[in-house]
Amino acid sequence: MPALGRNFGLIDVVVAAGGPPPSPELRLAPEHRQVLARCQRPMTVVDLASEVDLPIGVVRVLLSDLTEYGIVEVLTAPRGRVISRRLLNAVLDGLEEL
């Protein structure tokens, strides 16, 4: 299996969980806080990495910690070999309207 933190897809959407603020005991690193601050609205993993200017691999590890602490949620993008026709049609409509 992939190493720690590899389970976040590039276009998975992450968002801060609406719970209480993280307890000081979690001892979040500045990078954790930086990521958390950007997740106040839903954002993809790849946009997040670009905004905080850290390599994807690092962002995945940070996200892995934050989800384990329950302060960030991950909403997985459609995956796998079979892509739904509904999604394909939605993208086609979008492109045609450009």
Add this chain to the structure above:
Amino acid sequence: MDSKNSESPVPTTAKIIIAGGFGAGKTTLVGAITEIRPLRTEETLSDRSVGVDDVSGVDNKTTTTVAMDFGRITFRSDLALYLFGMPGQERFWFMWEELSFGALGAVVLADTRRLASCFASVDYFEHYGIPFLVAVNCFDGAPRYDPADVRIALDLDPSVPVLMCDARRRDSVKTALIGLVRHALTRSGVQESELAGGPALG
């Protein structure tokens, strides 16, 4: 309690891969259509050194990170399409799997001066059954090939669309992306009817 912006719509996200050899125009294509200039993020490599897939990076010899270019098109507040440039050289294979997993399909951008540079990505998409089309980038001064010649040179299946494309032009790129999604829809219809054990209804 702070005013949490948890009411923002959660977008559905989709991705399309832009593949092609070194310098084929992938970043140009992404930049021609996405709402943001192509962004760059880095993938860290643990145990090997590779060059960066960028003409300006040729002098960099080796590095432990590889740049990944991407762009985004937001259609509605709840649907965003991402375009990812996929480095064409086979030594980047370790990124291909991740980039192509869950992708709607791929545009293989072919540079007629170096057609051989897209063999590896064509093979990859064929092998994994990822819908793709070949867009022949019409560079100024590049030899003009008939799409039929490119099809023969790349030994493409007759069902794979081949079209001419100017990666600098938004309308041309839009046509290529629409062609790809239509191709993916056609294939998905075929797969569904195969799964159902007979021809599609209607």
